[in-house]
Amino acid sequence: AKTIIIIGAGQAAAQAIQTLRAKGSDERIILIGDEPYLPYDRPPLSKGLLAGDIELERLYFKKPAFYEDKAVDLHLRTRVEAIDRAAKTVTLSDGAPLAYDDLIIATGARVRKLSLPGSDLKGIHYLRSIDDVLGIRDEMTPGSRLAIVGAGYIGLEVAAVARKLGVEVTVLEALDRVMTRVVAAPVSHFYEGVHREAGVDLRLGIGISGFEGGAGDGGRVTSVRLADGSHLPCDLAIVGIGVVPNVELAEDAGLEVGNGIVVDDCARTSDPHIYAAGDCTNHPNALLGARIRLESVQNAVSQGKAAALAILGMAESYAEVPWFWSDQYDLKLQIAGLWEPTDELVLRGDPQSRKFSAVYVRDGAIAAINVVNNLKDFLPAKKLIGERRVVDRAKLSDPEISLKDL
Numbered sequence: 001a002k003t004i005i006i007i008g009a010g011q012a013a014a015q016a017i018q019t020l021r022a023k024g025s026d027e028r029i030i031l032i033g034d035e036p037y038l039p040y041d042r043p044p045l046s047k048g049l050l051a052g053d054i055e056l057e058r059l060y061f062k063k064p065a066f067y068e069d070k071a072v073d074l075h076l077r078t079r080v081e082a083i084d085r086a087a088k089t090v091t092l093s094d095g096a097p098l099a100y101d102d103l104i105i106a107t108g109a110r111v112r113k114l115s116l117p118g119s120d121l122k123g124i125h126y127l128r129s130i131d132d133v134l135g136i137r138d139e140m141t142p143g144s145r146l147a148i149v150g151a152g153y154i155g156l157e158v159a160a161v162a163r164k165l166g167v168e169v170t171v172l173e174a175l176d177r178v179m180t181r182v183v184a185a186p187v188s189h190f191y192e193g194v195h196r197e198a199g200v201d202l203r204l205g206i207g208i209s210g211f212e213g214g215a216g217d218g219g220r221v222t223s224v225r226l227a228d229g230s231h232l233p234c235d236l237a238i239v240g241i242g243v244v245p246n247v248e249l250a251e252d253a254g255l256e257v258g259n260g261i262v263v264d265d266c267a268r269t270s271d272p273h274i275y276a277a278g279d280c281t282n283h284p285n286a287l288l289g290a291r292i293r294l295e296s297v298q299n300a301v302s303q304g305k306a307a308a309l310a311i312l313g314m315a316e317s318y319a320e321v322p323w324f325w326s327d328q329y330d331l332k333l334q335i336a337g338l339w340e341p342t343d344e345l346v347l348r349g350d351p352q353s354r355k356f357s358a359v360y361v362r363d364g365a366i367a368a369i370n371v372v373n374n375l376k377d378f379l380p381a382k383k384l385i386g387e388r389r390v391v392d393r394a395k396l397s398d399p400e401i402s403l404k405d406l
């Protein structure tokens with residue numbers, strides 16, 4: 001049988017394995033991941049796991065027995081250092097090269113780090129992995145003062161959990177509103193109000209110039225230095241300023257890379273024996289008419305599946321409306337499509353009721369939607385986005401009229 005090697009034991013890898021075995025493939029599968037854990041679900045990291053509401057084991061997509069039953073050869077705590085495309089081998093951090101017939105690169109993304117004075121002090125955290133959360137949880141005790149750098153959805157999810165745990169929270173955001181990348185201003189303003197009501201000291205339009213602390217405090221951070229010269233005392237800091245795709249392996253191997261490993265609509269790279277899936281890829285989306293790099297569960301799952309099918313000679317073009325979500329306090333935000341600042345914004349319902357949708361209209365059709373606690377709008381909107389059908393504008397702004405009837 002052939003050998004399939006998968007680099008990176010995350011969401012995309014887990015899906016690729018499930019699809020390969022579900023389709024009855026008998027290839028030898030080798031999964032190599034640098035974390036000590038079986039593939040796990042990341043969204044709960046900044047939600048239920050941080051809050052202490054769910055057990056770590058619940059995060060695993062599959063129990064250890066699954067990998068045994070499905071004859072998956074696991075190499076955890078192991079990094080792939082290089083890919084040799086001519087020899088069709090990968091070099092591991094702990095030994096001899098392994099040969100593949102087909103290779104899936106599912107290396108995901110890593111957090112973008114700050115490189116300011118004091119950024120290496122203890123107590124400054126990032127949030128991408130189980131280990132990150134365990135480190136944060138130990139320090140996020142009731143009454144402690146937490147400084148969050150970045151008001152993206154990770155920073156805001158952490159703020160919500162921290163308030164629930166009785167932590168004093170300050171959020172520092174360089175731009176003038178929260179979640180700028182994913183939502184329009186009215187939705188940002190709604191969320192800003194919610195966080196302030198919950199007791200978060202939210203400071204917008206404020207840059208940071210470094211951290212202070214040091215020897216006397218065991219090398220721990222004691223304050224954030226703000227761009228205006230003032231200091232924000234803190235016991236710990238969490239930085240959430242985005243991620244960078246892990247493309248270096250692919251780049252060094254001479255694969256085409258540009259804001260992600262370049263793949264086609266079936267997760268194939270420029271090498272016929274190498275596929276890539278998930279956060280690390282840049283792929284064409286026919287529905288959007290553009291190449292995109294996405295950081296979402298939906299994309300990792302769909303591409304993991306696409307890579308497996310392509311390897312099995314069952315390639316299926318993958319084009320889906322991007323969607324993701326964020327949980328903050330009692331609010332479930334669901335997002336479908338990608339908005340643009342030039343879109344016309346239509347509100348369905350009153351934000352003050354904590355249940356509404358913000359619809360983004362482009363060329364008369366729905367291009368994207370933000371749904372807040374308004375579950376019934378989500379699936380019909382996602383469908384309409386995919387169809388790009390021009391909708392009746394008057395009906396759209398009437399929250400009493402179901403999106404199904406547009």
Ligand code: FAD
Pocket residue numbers: 007008009010011012013032033034035041042043044045046078079080081106107108109127128129154246249277278279280294295296297298300323324325326327
């Ligand atoms: P990952 O899950 O990141 O897996 C990649 C793995 O590869 C990692 O374990 C990495 O360490 C490993 N690796 C990298 N390089 C190597 C190497 N050279 N050798 C060996 N191993 C390597 N998405 C949503 O849709 N909704 C949400 O609410 C949401 N919330 C999130 C909250 C948090 C805190 C985080 C961190 C992410 C969240 N996401 C959310 C994003 C989602 O989790 C990711 O899009 C998804 O995990 C991507 O899957 P992946 O397989 O591409 O990468």
